[in-house]
Amino acid sequence: MANSKYEYVKSFEQPDVLLPNTWIVVRIDGRGFHKLSDRYGFIKPNDRRALDLMNAAAVEVMKELPDLCIAYGVSDEYSFVFHPSCQLFERRSAKLVTTIVSTFTAHYIYQWGTYFPSAPLQPPYLPSFDGRAVLYPTTRILRDYMSWRQVDCHINNLYNTTFWTMVQQGGMSNTDAERELQGTVSSDKNEILFKRFGINYNNEDEMFRKGSVVYRQYQLEDPKPESKSKHGDDDEAPVDESKTSKSQQDKLRKLRRKAQVVVDHVDIIKDEFWERRPWILSGKPGKLPEA
Amino acid sequence: MANSKYEYVKSFEQPDVLLPNTWIVVRIDGRGFHKLSDRYGFIKPNDRRALDLMNAAAVEVMKELPDLCIAYGVSDEYSFVFHPSCQLFERRSAKLVTTIVSTFTAHYIYQWGTYFPSAPLQPPYLPSFDGRAVLYPTTRILRDYMSWRQVDCHINNLYNTTFWTMVQQGGMSNTDAERELQGTVSSDKNEILFKRFGINYNNEDEMFRKGSVVYRQYQLEDPKPESKSKHGDDDEAPVDESKTSKSQQDKLRKLRRKAQVVVDHVDIIKDEFWERRPWILSGKPGKLPEA
Amino acid sequence: MANSKYEYVKSFEQPDVLLPNTWIVVRIDGRGFHKLSDRYGFIKPNDRRALDLMNAAAVEVMKELPDLCIAYGVSDEYSFVFHPSCQLFERRSAKLVTTIVSTFTAHYIYQWGTYFPSAPLQPPYLPSFDGRAVLYPTTRILRDYMSWRQVDCHINNLYNTTFWTMVQQGGMSNTDAERELQGTVSSDKNEILFKRFGINYNNEDEMFRKGSVVYRQYQLEDPKPESKSKHGDDDEAPVDESKTSKSQQDKLRKLRRKAQVVVDHVDIIKDEFWERRPWILSGKPGKLPEA
């Protein structure tokens, strides 16, 4: 019994290969996490357990997919970055996105009990994530994307910290706190925190203020002050790499698997982070740290 | 501190809205399930626990997304079908696909222990799934897609059943069994099973032979023999439905939530299945069964 | 000297194959025809020479591409319709659209002098057209698209006829005429024309009121009143046709080339037009008229 009669339906599948030599960012977001955080009693404004769980899942995704260069997480979202030279799954968009979303979800669910021992999952209300791929043609724009997320982290966290301090410590109603914060700028919020509650925002936890950066650790390099081309050289590397053979790519993947995946809470807007870790933007593994 | 400096990166997100008034099939597949089934000791050729777990996860996806009409599962794959009138997530492809993949994964991981109590998950080797959306413009083609999957189920299961019987009961090596089966047709395999092992393939479990069909249960209707238009009327319903207001869509969703989601192992190639359950192709909820 | 060093740039071409088994409408529009019609002294509200030239170019496009079923033109726009079974250029969108746009432009420019002998083209101010492809999944929706264009023709032409009559025969300023027409409905405009100027709109030229329909002429068929499926049967024909072999397609093309391409000014909203010319929606050539 052949299946040829119906096989024509395969012709309806349409290709979704992403443009070569561009940065691929897969951003995933928690679905309905506002409700979910209520159901499972997440602490406001930041629940360390929830963030640690996000980071643990992100680390597993990075380990599973050595083609990933870096990831950045804040709140219930995570951005995973593939290098322009990435050829994984022939750069098929749906395959890349769903693999990341599914792997992330699997580890998030599996490790839930470790981070929330006192709040077991209540089916059918399980956490889940959606995702999408976005292309960035140059390193400068990729870095602007990363900066955008970290600035967003800062803006939201300063707001939330101030709001919840006013409510939790200041005894204000949600509505009153919201109203007072309307139209304020950063310095206003810093002042409210400091003057009314003695809180120096800069002493807040770095994970809350800066988000979480996940990458492979090699030996840090000295920044090269003479370098003009701060943001990687879009003109050279990507083209060469896209021509690397399958076997070379496999070799690179093996090298990357040997590196430790670390979680950091640091500034990724300034150049320093990138200059000391040139392997992130170059896509070429660095030197493993000496034991 | 405004975020406007970097916000331009949002303009790189490209729309991925699926063509209106077409059937959307989201098919998900287990990633590396060949290896995984070895690791966790899946029984060959069919592991009832693994299929039950797939079905349990699919049922939860159907409950979570009342816009889904029907789902069909075989082995480590599942196809979920949205009606042409579906407006969920404005028909954004990545959003639809990742929501299904993530929800499915979450329930699969969460319920693993129930179905495999003696084979706990071993991180980092967690099951995961990839997925993609395919559009089918008419009901006839959608039904051909469903038939394609069920014929595939039959072909693969007959092969696998024969192969593993030859190996497990006949004591043949994998290579010898493979060689003997090369070039055989269905009747050859049926004969091997019957003559050598006394197995009547038609007595094998229907879940193995037909796969699993998941849908909302309403009162079955009598097939209308006079009906010419066997496959739903593409010309009427979809257009009307695409114009339904948000409130009407919400009402339909509520009605669908009331129906029980059932798992069936039946022929979906012939007309009868569809004629007795017209709500699947029409997208209009039927009558709830009387209590 | 091989060209392999640079050939990798070919990998940046992305596929743009249109979904199989859907109607393809290529609509082209004159670029900046408002200005152009002033420059070349088009008569308001309708310039018969300009419309005849549009139709002449459309006829040549229909002759050049026998895969086209029908075309509909109004003002400086033209819609060309490919059948769901069309496999021309493997259904590549850019190839289909640019071929139509270029062929249309070529004949429009070439024949300009025939229709505007007293207003020769003045380079660099040459007429040109842009275009795009849109997919319609069912025959009902394709017909709604055609109806949409013809209703638009009616609305615009009634407005323009009334407006220009008020200006040209009534001596009103453009502004005054515009102001008076604001908020009026069809019956108001009909009344203005009739009462003030003695014009019965229904006696205006059919080309102006109904636009131009271009198709291949075969023997008209009697409408079948018993037929339920008025709009073609989406479930049968397209699927079959998409499976037709190359040689069968070539044969169909040859048959279509034999038919005369005609320009008609008739109602295409009601069923009659389509029922008497079933070959348009079925994609199957009819009987050639007897000599």
Add this chain to the structure above:
Amino acid sequence: MANSKYEYVKSFEQPDVLLPNTWIVVRIDGRGFHKLSDRYGFIKPNDRRALDLMNAAAVEVMKELPDLCIAYGVSDEYSFVFHPSCQLFERRSAKLVTTIVSTFTAHYIYQWGTYFPSAPLQPPYLPSFDGRAVLYPTTRILRDYMSWRQVDCHINNLYNTTFWTMVQQGGMSNTDAERELQGTVSSDKNEILFKRFGINYNNEDEMFRKGSVVYRQYQLEDPKPESKSKHGDDDEAPVDESKTSKSQQDKLRKLRRKAQVVVDHVDIIKDEFWERRPWILSGKPGKLPEA
């Protein structure tokens, strides 16, 4: 009479906006020019009239669309390049491609008689062109694209020159010439031309050997030997330009309109061409030549 009943068909138009900040190349190709060149008696291997006509049409396209940076033509194809910062038509792919194809076709048809006074067009056999857009994410890759076309020009022209010399001057049959050339490299062909026919290929017309480069002329600049970043700076300019306001873009367009559009037959593979004309890759108009 409102048109609302049918207006839903507009929702089937799908967006086709091209990724921001990438080079857009629109390549057009003559349709069936092999046959056409026979019909109108094009001289082999190169017909100067036909190439001049292609160039004349390309110059008009460049004048019409000041957003274009450069164009390169060879045989019956032409590549038009938009800068990454281009916002024309909101970067809609079909609009950009069809506008170029139609404008090119219009001028090609209109000027035919000037270049082929003795071979008037014979309808319906009019020349026409198809086209497509391809994205290139970095300046390096855009330059590789341009090099690819010019190398192709060289390879084809050397072959054709040798082939037709063997046939026309050597009296060989097409088949014999083809057979002898099979497997030869450049030096073999150069030798055949020189030894047998006394032809030094390097003395052949530059238009035939190098193709045609069309761009806006400003004052040439001295190459800056110290510059590291030879290929433009992808990281800076594009991002800034994409943020330029509408009015700034209009200003740039006006400046570009003032420049003369020139046709050149020069090497565009080496850096010199680009270094002396930095406005092409920067997208910023240079200094107009002094009168």
